[in-house]
Amino acid sequence: MTATLSAPSDQAPSGKNPLSSGRLGTMQHAGIGLAAIAIGILATIVSGGFKWGWALIFAAISYVVLIYVVARLLEDRRQATDRLATAVMTMSFVLVLFPLVSVAWTVISKGSARFDATFFSETMRLTPEQLASQNDGAEVGGAIHAVYGTLMVTGLAALLSVPIGLFTAIYLVEYGRGRLARWTTAMVDVMTGIPSIVAGLFAYALFVLVFGPGTRSGIAGSVALTVLMTPVVIRSAEEMLRLVPDELREASFALGVPKWKTIVKIVIPTAIAGILTGVTLSIARVIGETAPLLVTAGLAQDTNLNPFSDRIATLPVYTYQLYKFPTLPPQASIDRAWAAALTLVVIVGILFTIARVMSTILKPKGLR
Amino acid sequence: MTILDQSPQTGEIAPVGKLGDRIFGGLARGAGILILVTLAAVALFLLSEAWPALTGDVTVLDGGDTLVEYIGPLVFGTFLAATLALVLATPLAVAVALYITHYAPKRLALTMGYFIDLLAAIPSVVFGLWGITVFAPLLAAHVYPWLEANLSFIPLFAGPASTSGRTMMTAGMVLAVMILPIITAISREVFLQTPRLHEEASLALGATRWEMIRQAVLPYGRSGVISGAMLGLGRALGETMAVAIILSPADLYTLNLISNQNSNTIAANIALKFPESSGLEVNRLIASGLVLFAITFAVNAGARRIARAGFSGAAG
Numbered sequence: 001m002t003a004t005l006s007a008p009s010d011q012a013p014s015g016k017n018p019l020s021s022g023r024l025g026t027m028q029h030a031g032i033g034l035a036a037i038a039i040g041i042l043a044t045i046v047s048g049g050f051k052w053g054w055a056l057i058f059a060a061i062s063y064v065v066l067i068y069v070v071a072r073l074l075e076d077r078r079q080a081t082d083r084l085a086t087a088v089m090t091m092s093f094v095l096v097l098f099p100l101v102s103v104a105w106t107v108i109s110k111g112s113a114r115f116d117a118t119f120f121s122e123t124m125r126l127t128p129e130q131l132a133s134q135n136d137g138a139e140v141g142g143a144i145h146a147v148y149g150t151l152m153v154t155g156l157a158a159l160l161s162v163p164i165g166l167f168t169a170i171y172l173v174e175y176g177r178g179r180l181a182r183w184t185t186a187m188v189d190v191m192t193g194i195p196s197i198v199a200g201l202f203a204y205a206l207f208v209l210v211f212g213p214g215t216r217s218g219i220a221g222s223v224a225l226t227v228l229m230t231p232v233v234i235r236s237a238e239e240m241l242r243l244v245p246d247e248l249r250e251a252s253f254a255l256g257v258p259k260w261k262t263i264v265k266i267v268i269p270t271a272i273a274g275i276l277t278g279v280t281l282s283i284a285r286v287i288g289e290t291a292p293l294l295v296t297a298g299l300a301q302d303t304n305l306n307p308f309s310d311r312i313a314t315l316p317v318y319t320y321q322l323y324k325f326p327t328l329p330p331q332a333s334i335d336r337a338w339a340a341a342l343t344l345v346v347i348v349g350i351l352f353t354i355a356r357v358m359s360t361i362l363k364p365k366g367l368r
Numbered sequence: 369m370t371i372l373d374q375s376p377q378t379g380e381i382a383p384v385g386k387l388g389d390r391i392f393g394g395l396a397r398g399a400g401i402l403i404l405v406t407l408a409a410v411a412l413f414l415l416s417e418a419w420p421a422l423t424g425d426v427t428v429l430d431g432g433d434t435l436v437e438y439i440g441p442l443v444f445g446t447f448l449a450a451t452l453a454l455v456l457a458t459p460l461a462v463a464v465a466l467y468i469t470h471y472a473p474k475r476l477a478l479t480m481g482y483f484i485d486l487l488a489a490i491p492s493v494v495f496g497l498w499g500i501t502v503f504a505p506l507l508a509a510h511v512y513p514w515l516e517a518n519l520s521f522i523p524l525f526a527g528p529a530s531t532s533g534r535t536m537m538t539a540g541m542v543l544a545v546m547i548l549p550i551i552t553a554i555s556r557e558v559f560l561q562t563p564r565l566h567e568e569a570s571l572a573l574g575a576t577r578w579e580m581i582r583q584a585v586l587p588y589g590r591s592g593v594i595s596g597a598m599l600g601l602g603r604a605l606g607e608t609m610a611v612a613i614i615l616s617p618a619d620l621y622t623l624n625l626i627s628n629q630n631s632n633t634i635a636a637n638i639a640l641k642f643p644e645s646s647g648l649e650v651n652r653l654i655a656s657g658l659v660l661f662a663i664t665f666a667v668n669a670g671a672r673r674i675a676r677a678g679f680s681g682a683a684g
Contacts, residue, residue, distance in 0.1 A: 167399030195606020288491020
């Protein structure tokens with residue numbers, strides 16, 4: 001884009017060309033890079049022992065300093081500042097990649113130890129023989145009950161929040177005028193910012209008033225997730241409905257079609273790709289929520305398919321509890337926790353891929 | 369869908385589809401009202417469950433703290449962790465957003481945008497596990513001893529340095545990694561909306577790329593960056609699991625970022641204590657949740673105000 005306009009001399013050979021005279025050439029730039037790496041390695045050796053991490057950090061710092069000083073000497077102050085900004089920007093980007101790649105790598109490498117068939121067929125209700133066999137390194141116990149729980153609790157949350165969210169978005173875009181609409185918009189913003197633990201406490205408080213203190217159930221977890229998911233659904237659906245051209249609505253009205261039918265038959269089908277993408281992404285957002293489920297659904301050792309009574313295991317809570325409070329031998333619990341974390345990340349990744357595919361396949365022709 | 373069946377095809381006197389319109393419009397309106405009711409219910413139910421702790425005597429519980437003494441250090445820890453995360457994440461996020469929008473090749477930029485959105489959806493419990501398994505030992509081995517040896521005259525790094533790495537500094541840095549994708553995503557969006565003519569005018573006058581960014585992109589995107597940062601702050605304030613897993617908490621006020629004694633955050637404290645609590649303890653935890661709700665409410669309201677004021681200003 002604008003990059004092509006800004007610095008025509010970046011790639012030009014230095015020397016003869018009047019446009020690029022007095023500018024750093026590619027060779028000089030490469031030289032600075034090599035010098036920075038050399039300084040980085042030297043600095044670590046001098047300061048006691050070569051280490052990759054420190055060498056990289058020193059090299060990065062010395063590159064930033066070198067490029068500024070050299071540009072200052074060979075070019076002018078403005079070019080030097082520009083090069084400094086470019087270097088800092090690039091370094092920040094690389095710096096940010098490290099933790100993010102490290103997270104991905106850690107989850108995959110540690111999670112794959114127990115990411116096996118047993119993990120997806122057994123629960124944590126283990127016989128004494130199975131428990132004893134763990135000490136000899138047997139891989140027993142799994143999270144299939146937590147997978148069921150996560151799918152059920154999140155599914156119920158989606159069942160609650162998609163209609164509410166969609167109708168609210170329709171209200172805001174197609175009907176909303178005046179004070180109620182303004183208040184709703186403002187409150188959706190507030191709802192977006194509710195901390196997940198507060199949503200969990202709300203659901204807990206609600207169900208305590210109905211069923212008495214200390215109650216735990218899957219549906220309470222679903223209600224908590226609904227509070228978190230609905231504003232996300234509203235925001236994305238609203239955005240998509242607003243993209244539908246007014247000409248389509250007007251053409252429909254002109255043919256005498258009532259407003260509700262226009263919305264159902266014209267507006268929603270036009271926006272359906274975006275709406276479904278938004279719904280999928282909102283599911284991805286809440287499926288890994290731990291805190292609200294910790295206080296509402298708790299954790300169970302076995303499969304519980306009734307969301308209206310008793311504790312239900314879910315993958316995020318399973319991950320947390322097995323890591324934080326491992327049973328003996330601890331490594332078995334920790335391995336299971338990592339496998340559950342990997343399962344969660346895989347589910348999120350699948351949902352993202354579905355959303356991406358859907359947004360390309362379902363997009364109506366002629367829009368965008 | 370019974371509404372579909374009632375579509376009046378006859379259409380004699382009444383305007384076509386009047387009943388359908390009324391039902392559908394009513395449903396839409398009802399959903400809007402339901403949002404308001406839900407939010408009111410959140411505040412009301414929290415208040416009703418927090419009431420015994422607010423009015424009763426909580427000093428009978430372990431520790432013997434009054435409610436203010438109990439929640440005070442938690443509020444302090446919450447703000448400390450969130451501020452730390454924000455200070456670390458915002459400059460980096462803006463730099464990354466600028467890199468993606470104005471420096472990276474377009475193809476790479478699209479992929480990176482997708483990657484960063486994906487990272488924003490990685491569950492916090494995963495970040496927590498990563499923080500305590502990989503990041504905390506790394507910092508404890510290489511960074512904290514150095515900070516203690518060289519910078520211990522600053523109260524923030526007074527030490528003694530934690531050997532496990534379960535410190536406020538680690539928690540803040542992990543939170544920074546978590547909110548970075550959010551701030552980056554929003555900044556990237558506003559930077560992309562900078563009018564092309566502003567950018568090209570700046571370049572045509574001979575500005576370098578950095579000067580163009582300072583003259584055209586940053587002034588235009590400033591309010592967007594601020595509201596993105598406020599959103600990130602909101603998320604950091606309410607973030608639970610990562611802090612609950614990483615931090616080794618204590619009931620005190622401290623600015624010391626690298627020791628084993630840290631002020632806990634409200635959210636992490638609830639997650640740690642709630643499963644084993646009962647009776648008045650639960651009410652006390654819910655009271656602290658109510659405080660957190662109020663704090664995030666205020667932060668989000670502030671973000672909204674800035675975003676609105678900023679965007680109308682940027683257009684002029």
